[in-house]
Amino acid sequence: MNAIKPKITAIYGSPRRKGNTAELLQHAVKGAREEGGLVEEIVLRDLKMSPCLEIYGCLKSGRCAIKDDFQTVYDTLLASEGVMLASPIFFYTVSAHTKILMDRCQSLWVKKYWVEKIPAGQREVKRRGLFISVGATKGKKLFDGALLTVRYFFDVLDMDLWKSLLYRQLDFEYDIHKYPQYLTEAHKTGKEFVGALGTLPKRGEPSGAVAENLFPQGNL
Numbered sequence: 001m002n003a004i005k006p007k008i009t010a011i012y013g014s015p016r017r018k019g020n021t022a023e024l025l026q027h028a029v030k031g032a033r034e035e036g037g038l039v040e041e042i043v044l045r046d047l048k049m050s051p052c053l054e055i056y057g058c059l060k061s062g063r064c065a066i067k068d069d070f071q072t073v074y075d076t077l078l079a080s081e082g083v084m085l086a087s088p089i090f091f092y093t094v095s096a097h098t099k100i101l102m103d104r105c106q107s108l109w110v111k112k113y114w115v116e117k118i119p120a121g122q123r124e125v126k127r128r129g130l131f132i133s134v135g136a137t138k139g140k141k142l143f144d145g146a147l148l149t150v151r152y153f154f155d156v157l158d159m160d161l162w163k164s165l166l167y168r169q170l171d172f173e174y175d176i177h178k179y180p181q182y183l184t185e186a187h188k189t190g191k192e193f194v195g196a197l198g199t200l201p202k203r204g205e206p207s208g209a210v211a212e213n214l215f216p217q218g219n220l
Contacts, residue, residue: 005036005037005038006036006037006038006081006082006194006197006198006200007037007038007040007079007080007081007082008032008037008038008039008040008080008081008082008083008084008193008194008197009039009040009042009076009077009080009082009083009084010025010028010029010032010039010040010041010042010083010084010086011042011044011083011084011085011086011098011101012025012041012042012043012044012045012086013044013085013086013087013088013094013095013097013098013101014045014086014087014088014095014097015045015095015096015097016173017043017045018173018174019088019173020088020134020167020170020173020174020175020176021086021087021088021132021133021134022086023176023183024086024132024134024165024167024176024182024183024186025084025086025132025186027183027184027186027187027190028084028086028130028132028165028186028187028189028190028193029041029084029190030187030190031186031187031188031189031190031191031192031193032084032190032191032193032194033190034190034191035190035191035194035195036194037082037190037193037194037197039084040076040080042073042076044097044098044100044101045097047068047069047070047073048068048069049068049069049070049073049100049101049104050066050068050070050100050104051100051103051104052064052100052103052104052106053066054106056110058106058107058110058111059110059114059115060115061111061115062107062108062110062111062112062114062115062116063107063111064104064107066104070101070104073101073104074104074105074107074108077105077157078157080127081126081127081128081197081200082127082128082129082130082162082193082194082196082197083127083128083129083130083154083157083159084129084130084132084190084193085098085129085130085131085132085150086131086132086133087132087133087146088133088134088135089133089134089135089136089142089143089146092141092142092144092145092146093145093146093149094133094146094149094150099149102149102153105153105156105157108156108157109156112156112158123155123158124158125158125159125160125200126158126159126200127154127157127158127159127160127200128159128160128162128193128196128197128200129150129154129157129159129160129161129162130162130163130164130165130189130190130193131146131147131150131161131163131164131165131166132164132165132166132186133146133164133165133166133167134166134167134168134170134176135166135167135168135169135170136169136170136171137168137169138168138169139168142166142168143164143166147161147164150164162193162196163189163192163193165182165185165186165189167179167182
């Protein structure tokens with residue numbers, strides 16, 4: 001167990017309180033806490049959070065000008081070493097609740113590239129992320145859109161996508177109970193996540209390296 005307990009934000013992005021991604025994330029959270037992780041859970045459906053209005057009130061400081069529950073989420077994300085994000089698939093991407101959060105983090109993009117003027121293409125990894133998702137179908141590209149969106153979202157948080165748990169043919173509530181091995185895997189992954197965060201630089205220390213551009217020009 002790490003001497004310094006890492007701070008982790010667990011984000012429930014499903015519109016259902018007892019959906020399949022919620023149960024998977026709960027098991028991951030349990031595993032992380034067993035390894036000493038300090039986990040704060042955020043249920044997006046319970047928050048009052050406007051979509052991004054693109055008024056660019058964030059241009060001065062990089063902080064969103066809309067005063068709602070996002071302000072607390074903003075501070076929590078930046079105080080974390082790790083983020084666990086869970087969302088079901090809707091039309092080959094994340095849920096509306098999750099996308100609203102991502103779009104509001106446009107203020108962090110502004111902070112990073114316009115306010116702090118970080119050179120485009122440079123990444124200093126300060127955090128790690130775990131993405132958990134389920135989809136109703138068994139399509140080969142079911143998660144491709146969501147993974148691309150998640151990678152860009154994590155990038156603006158100076159965070160790499162450490163691991164993804166992706167499960168097909170789960171639609172209705174409690175479908176996950178047909179596959180107890182998935183819940184076991186989520187629990188195990190939560191424990192491993194804490195260990196992965198232990199290899200990050202300590203807060204206030206430089207990482208010693210700048211990662212290569214995650215999205216080289218021409219890949220999209």
